Amino acid sequence: MRRVMTGHKAVAEAMRQIEPDVVAVYPITPQSEIAEYYADYVHDGIVHTELVPVESEHSAMSACVGAAAAGARVMTATSSQGLALLVEVLYIAAGMRLPIVMALANRALSAPINIHCDHSDAYLARDAGAFQIFCESAQEAYDYTLIAQRIAEHGKVRLPGIVNLDGFALTHTAQVVEPLEDEAAKKFVGPFQPVYPLLDVAKPVTWGPFAMPDYYFELKRAQQAAMEEVPAAFLEVQKAYALASGRRYAGFVEGYHLDDADRALVVLGSTAGTAKVAVDALRSKGEKVGLLKIWLYRPFPYHAVAAALAPVKHVAVLDRALSFGAMGALYSDVATALLRAQARPALHNYIYGLGGRDITVEQLEDVLAELGKVRPDEVLRYIGLRE
Amino acid sequence: MAELKGWKDLPIGGVVPGGAAATLNKTGSWRAERPVWNEEKCIQCLQCWFHCPDSSIVVREQKVTGVDYDHCKGCGVCAAICPKDAIDMVPEREGTCAE
Numbered sequence: 038m039r040r041v042m043t044g045h046k047a048v049a050e051a052m053r054q055i056e057p058d059v060v061a062v063y064p065i066t067p068q069s070e071i072a073e074y075y076a077d078y079v080h081d082g083i084v085h086t087e088l089v090p091v092e093s094e095h096s097a098m099s100a101c102v103g104a105a106a107a108g109a110r111v112m113t114a115t116s117s118q119g120l121a122l123l124v125e126v127l128y129i130a131a132g133m134r135l136p137i138v139m140a141l142a143n144r145a146l147s148a149p150i151n152i153h154c155d156h157s158d159a160y161l162a163r164d165a166g167a168f169q170i171f172c173e174s175a176q177e178a179y180d181y182t183l184i185a186q187r188i189a190e191h192g193k194v195r196l197p198g199i200v201n202l203d204g205f206a207l208t209h210t211a212q213v214v215e216p217l218e219d220e221a222a223k224k225f226v227g228p229f230q231p232v233y234p235l236l237d238v239a240k241p242v243t244w245g246p247f248a249m250p251d252y253y254f255e256l257k258r259a260q261q262a263a264m265e266e267v268p269a270a271f272l273e274v275q276k277a278y279a280l281a282s283g284r285r286y287a288g289f290v291e292g293y294h295l296d297d298a299d300r301a302l303v304v305l306g307s308t309a310g311t312a313k314v315a316v317d318a319l320r321s322k323g324e325k326v327g328l329l330k331i332w333l334y335r336p337f338p339y340h341a342v343a344a345a346l347a348p349v350k351h352v353a354v355l356d357r358a359l360s361f362g363a364m365g366a367l368y369s370d371v372a373t374a375l376l377r378a379q380a381r382p383a384l385h386n387y388i389y390g391l392g393g394r395d396i397t398v399e400q401l402e403d404v405l406a407e408l409g410k411v412r413p414d415e416v417l418r419y420i421g422l423r424e
Numbered sequence: 425m426a427e428l429k430g431w432k433d434l435p436i437g438g439v440v441p442g443g444a445a446a447t448l449n450k451t452g453s454w455r456a457e458r459p460v461w462n463e464e465k466c467i468q469c470l471q472c473w474f475h476c477p478d479s480s481i482v483v484r485e486q487k488v489t490g491v492d493y494d495h496c497k498g499c500g501v502c503a504a505i506c507p508k509d510a511i512d513m514v515p516e517r518e519g520t521c522a523e
Contacts, residue, residue: 134437195436233439241443248438255431256438262431 039215044175044207047214048114048140048200049074051182053084054222058109058229061089061100065119066152067204068142072114094119098126098137105135106244108234110190113137116204117144120158124165130197131166132260133245134232136189137197139167140182143306143357144204145392153393154204156305157358159334160366166260167197168267169335171305175212178202180284181332183217186226187274193266195232201334203307205393217282225281264336271333289338291330292345294320298327299350300408301382303342303371305331308355308389308396315401326405331367342374351408352382355420357390364415383413389420396420447495455498457513459491465510472502472511 042050049071052060060079062072079088087104091097094115105111115123120141130137146157159169170185172178178200185198202208217225233242248256268289279285291309294316295301302312309330319326329345329352331338346352354372356365363369368386375381387404390396400420411418435441466488473481473488480496482489491502503511 132437232436233441240441243440243443243445244437246438246440246445251428252434252438255429255434258431259434259436 039213041211042175042214043070043209043211044172044178044202045070045142045209046074047175047179047216048182048202049078050214050216051179051222052112053078054217054219055110055112055183055186055226056084056223057086057112059087059089059101059104059111060113061091061097061104061111062113063091063094063097063115063119065094065116067144067208068114068116068119068140070208071140071142094123095126098123098130101137102126102130102133102135105130105137106133106234107236108231110229111135111137112139112186114140114142116142117146117152117158120162121146124162127162127165127167127197129245132256134195134260134263135197136186136195138182138185138189139197139199140178141199141201142204142208143201145358151392152204154206154307155357155391155393156201157391159199159201159305160358160360162199163335163366165197166264167199167335168194168264168271168333169199169201170332171201171334172203172207172332173307173309173330175202175207175210175214176284177332178207179214179216180278180282180286183222183225184271184274184278184286187277188267188270190229191266191270191274192230194263194270196260196263196267201306206307215284221281225278267336268333268338286332289331289333289341290345291332293328293330295327295329295345295349297325298348299325300405301327301329301346301349301352302401302405303329303331303346303352303354303367305334305355305357305367308357308401311396311398312401315398315405318398319402319405324405334367337370337374339370339374342371343378346371346375346382347378347380349382351385351413353385353387353404353408355387355389355404357388359388359391359417364417383409385411385413385418386416387418387420388422394421450494452492452494452496455493455496455516457498457500457515458493459496459498459500459502460512460514461488461491462510462512465508467508467510469507471505471507475501475505477501
């Protein structure tokens, strides 16, 4: 049944249907509503989840690690500074191969303090070992929360996962969302299968032991192998989700009018919606422009990105965060993806939307209009910035 | 030394199945001084057992019976806490660390 709900409500609804054993969470704008909705479900007896109201995000992820090692299905959510505080423990969750799924309501990092959207928090967690998915809409935030749970718990993966949704633009904006029926959602996610649960006292295990130079390297290589299993699991779970929902997600990226495009944008998150309107406007004037939206950000889908962009002549990669002293993080990934392509587009890197700065259809039309006229070089260009 | 396993043969996330794995890893060679327990002076107050950070005071049937030199690091907390000076810290001589 189609309903009107915010991105936060959509994520909370997916969490309600997953009904994890433990949710440990600390409030932070703009994520707090997810925790509030879930606390209501617990209070009202709708879910039988142990809600742990911890004193910080570091404690939230620590409680998640403990509960997951104990053998529980675990979820959490955060934003910005909260992500920064818990990222130490996120590395541990990944190294311990614990399938903790976390919604990340994307918000700019301090200083100056700001509560609005950019992707500096997601980029901060980029190398932590969690897979990351970016969502364009509240519907995607709902769908990918269910999908992420199955990928995280996939037998060949067993890794934490982050579902990114743009702060305010998605989290607080009401959209039409069509959730699954509870039964269908529960059947899709399936029962949790713990691995070496600490609470199985008949089979004692040691979790989180010290590893010296003789074993640390091998354990990290095994962790990389788990990450390398994510793409196959992602496609497998997308396929299963299409059967359960009737909504067909196929692939790590979504191309929009890319097939015959000579100019294109590459974006993460809700800006894809704005970009589609810009592409439509220019297409109606006969211009061959397109868009590449990336769903799976980590592990980065190099081959899919190369295949989608190689035929395009001019590409603008849009980063919603600065990687101080370097080109944008997404640009660097796209450039790596195209390194071995036979025909390579001219690449440009645009920085936009920091601290919630609006990004408009007109601005994206201007970027597309500019492509092919400016020389490609390793220079950052800024959208909507006052000189 | 046991043959080291390759990355494909390790349990997920570095888990050590079986538990109590720390007892297999002998770390007593880190010690510069060893605590020597004097049974005659000991009043069995168990303060050394409470305070030992490495669970290296051996207690059997609620009585101290000695020190686990395979894991004792020689920190001296037991000797410092003992109300009867029943534990002496004695310098290790070369070649005598591991029991």
